[in-house]
Amino acid sequence: MPSTFPPRTDPLWRLTAACDADTRPDRLDLLVGVYRDDTGSSPVFGAVAEAERSLAARSPSKEYLGPAGNRDFTNALTRMLFPSEDVRARTLAVQSVAGTGALRLLAELLAATGPDRTVHLGTPAYLNHRTILTAAGLRVREYPMLLPDGRPDPNASLAAVATAAPGDALLIQGCCHNPTGAAMPTQSWEELAHAMAERGVVPFVDHAYFGLGDGLDADLEGVRRMLDILPEAVVAVSASKAWGLYNERTGCAIVVSDDPARRALAHSVLETTARAGYSQPPDHGARIVHEILTRPELRTRWSAELDSMRLRLGHLREGLTDALVRRTASAEFEPLREQRGMFLRLPLSEDQMGRLRDEHGIHGLPSGRINLAGVPTLLVDRVADAITRVHGGPEAARPVLTGARG
Structure with a gap:
């Protein structure tokens, strides 16, 4: 069919295709946010494999579940996310096609219930946030969220809220910010919640990396405190990272509201949107998560596996930062220690990231984001050498004997 519009491709997948075409045997793919171990594999959790064996032995039905998906899954997930019975009593949840699907469902809900609504988005932002929001017909207002040294500006979100109109939404990443690795202290969540309550601004929380920052409960504490304060919120949840279910496309769209009538309206909009978009979400990943969360021995095993991933990421971050500081004698790399999760910015x-790719075979995003989990422990020094060379520090690539700790 003829078109007057030039073809568009997602920049991340365009870069991924270029990486796949790189034939150098030592090239490193640090692009896509997938956890990898030191062998370069994206492993299946032991708890996930056991849950799958158990589900296969019981041969659960493959019948339709409806647009809201697996209710056992959404109930178990909301119990884990929100221990407060008061919060859960104000909550409705529908299963979505991963976290991206949850973001789109909730964006459509915000657009349907607030045609003049603006979503305030801190930058740098996740590549897909603006695309999803504008596709739903929402206006987006961006604001810078970082200080010149790369650390998060503690007042940026508060300033955005102060200029927002009642009914506007503020998009907040729950933890381990993509692409900056920024983490918001619990106290800041409370301050922000009070400011939003006063202004009438709705939080739109994107939670994808819980468990990979400071621990499962620590990573969820901020949003839990916020929901204790605010009457309404929407929360998009991904099961891709915390359970390693990347290609199972498992997520959840959650609405919290004090008003039962508004919850009923939200449920209707979410189901109608899902029905028009994909009819219903796939069930396999949802069954796996439900099985893990409701069997104590599997939940304990899953929690330990998730914690081991978090600890490895911490060791890699410290090791790479130490190596860069030693090589460059520059304080510019010190803020990397404060970042959390899978990504390091x-x-x-952009030119230096291009040189990192072209001259050293290390593929990251032009923004400076790399997937830290894609760096094998034994290659920390090689990565540090390459970064130092393109950065141009005074002691570029000085040999050292130690790599990442742990």
Whole structure:
């Protein structure tokens, strides 16, 4: 069919295709947010494999579940996310096609219930946030969320709320910010919640990396405190990272409201949107998560596996930061220690990231974001050498004997 519009491709997948075409045997793919172990594999959790064996032995039905998906899954997930019975009593949840699907469902809900609504989005932002919001017909107002040294500006979100109109939404990443690795202290969540309550601003929380920052409960504490304060919120949840279910496309769209009538309206909009978009979400990943969360021995095993991933990421971050500080004698890399989760945002320009790719076979995003989990422990020094060379520090690539700790 003829079109007057030029073809568009997602920049991340375009870069991924270029990485796949790189034939250098030592090239490193640090692009896509997938957890990898030191062998370069994205492992299946032991708890996930056991849950799958158990589900296969019981041969659960494959019948339709409806647009809201697996209610056992959404109930178990909301119990884990929100221990407060008061919060859960104000909550409705529908299963979605991963976290991206949850974001789109909730964006459609915000657009349907607030045609003049603006979503305030801190930048740098996750690549897909603006695309999803604008596709739903929402206006987006961006604001800078970082200080010049790369650390998060503690007042940026408060300033955005102060200029927002009643009914506007503020998009907040729950933890381990993508792409900056920024983490918001619990006290800041409470301050922000009070400011939003006063202004009438709705939080739109994107929670994808819980468990990979400071621990499962610590990563969820901020949003839990916020929901204790605010009458309404929407929360998009992904099961991709915390359970390693990347290609199972498992997520959840959650609405919290004090008003039962508004919850009923929200449920209707979410189901109608899902029905028009994909009819209903896939069930396999949802059954796996439900099985893990409701069997104590599997939940304990899953929690330990998730914690081991978090600890490895911490060791890699400290090791790479130590190596960069030693090589460059620059304080510019010190803020990397404060970042959390799977991603590390390097203080490199787009041109320097291009040199990292072209000269050293290390593929990251032009923004400076790399997937830290894609760095094998034994290659920390090689990565540090390459970063130092493109950064141009005074002691570029000085040999050292130690790599990442742990």
